[in-house]
Amino acid sequence: MKAGGLGIRRVSSLALPAFLASAASTLALQSFMLSNVILDTDTQFDASFEHWCLKYPTSCPDGELPHKQSFWDKPIIAETITELDHFHTSDYHQARLKAVSTPHAGDWLFALPISTCGLRLDDEAVRIAVGLRLGTVICHPHSCPCGTLVTAEGSHGLSCRLGPGRQARHAVLNDLICRGLIQAGIPAVKEPPGLSRSDGKRPDGLTLIPWRSGRCLTWDVTVADTVAPSYLSTTSNQPGGAAELAEARKNAKYSQLMQSYHFVPLAFETMGPLNAKGLAFLADLGRLLGQISGDPRETSFLFQRLSVVIQRFNAVAFHSTFVLPDLDKDGHSRVNIAY
Helix, strand or coil: CCCCCCCCCCHHHHHHHHHHHHHHHHHHHHHHHCCCCCCCCCHHHHHHHHHHHHHCHHHCCCCCCCCCHHHHHHHHHHHHHHHHHHHCCCHHHHHHHHHHCCCCCCHHHCCCCCHHHCCCCCHHHHHHHHHHHHCCCCCCCEECCCCCEECCCCCHHHCCCCCCCHHHHHHHHHHHHHHHHHHCCCCEEECCCCCCCCCCCCCCEEEEEEEECCEEEEEEEEEECCCCCCCHHHHCCCCCHHHHHHHHHHHHHCCCHHHCCEEEEEEEECCCCECHHHHHHHHHHHHHHHHHHCCCCHHHHHHHHHHHHHHHHHHHHHHCCCCCCCECCCCCECCCCCC
């Protein structure tokens, strides 16, 4: 999963590392139990070990053999990733491969599907999330209501100008951040009055007590599409490039607030990456939640909740390419989603 997969492997790729790890971990016990028996060398193990060392010479161990299967498995995974990089040369797939292998991009795969906690994705949302992650065909090519051709990968909806759910997605993400701060013992409000810029726009939230260096925290949430045509030149070369660009825009947008407040932009990408400053903030928030609840897994749970929200609304955006959007009198999309 850390390399961008689903954690589902071929038996043929697991057989060799599993056998070598098992043989190495039981070698001492076998020697003790059969110390009085004269044995020939284990030809099967010797042949497998030699095959592994010939294929991955740079990782061939010296001395005591490692007992962990992950040691024997890493070169195989690295080889697979190299093959994928050589096979998928388009900017779209290069951006996808780099994005899904970033930290926390696949946290939705670790979430327990508990409906009452908002962690359950329906079957269709899982199908779309898996398809986008693996870059497989998830639909027939068709025309979007905006007039753009939707390819078989189905990613156009993630950046379509008519795509619904953006305001709802923003509200859900912002609500999770605000509730997390309150649960951590830090009172906070959303869209605080009195912090408007000259154009009337406000940050998404404000803590009512200092967060760091005697300054209160303000934050603003945004989501960028990893594989949007305008970002591909960046995301195909730099993992999380779209999130970092979004962070730079937010910093420029709220530069005046940064003189008096500790401002944190939270920039998510549709394929999973987050900006570095946002990652650090969420890690700090998870640590505080863990101190309150006594559960060291709070950081993981926080990232899982956010990751599930991103995937749920990716499915909404994907389906919007098949139907005409429901527009209000001002021409904005209207969508109601339970979460």
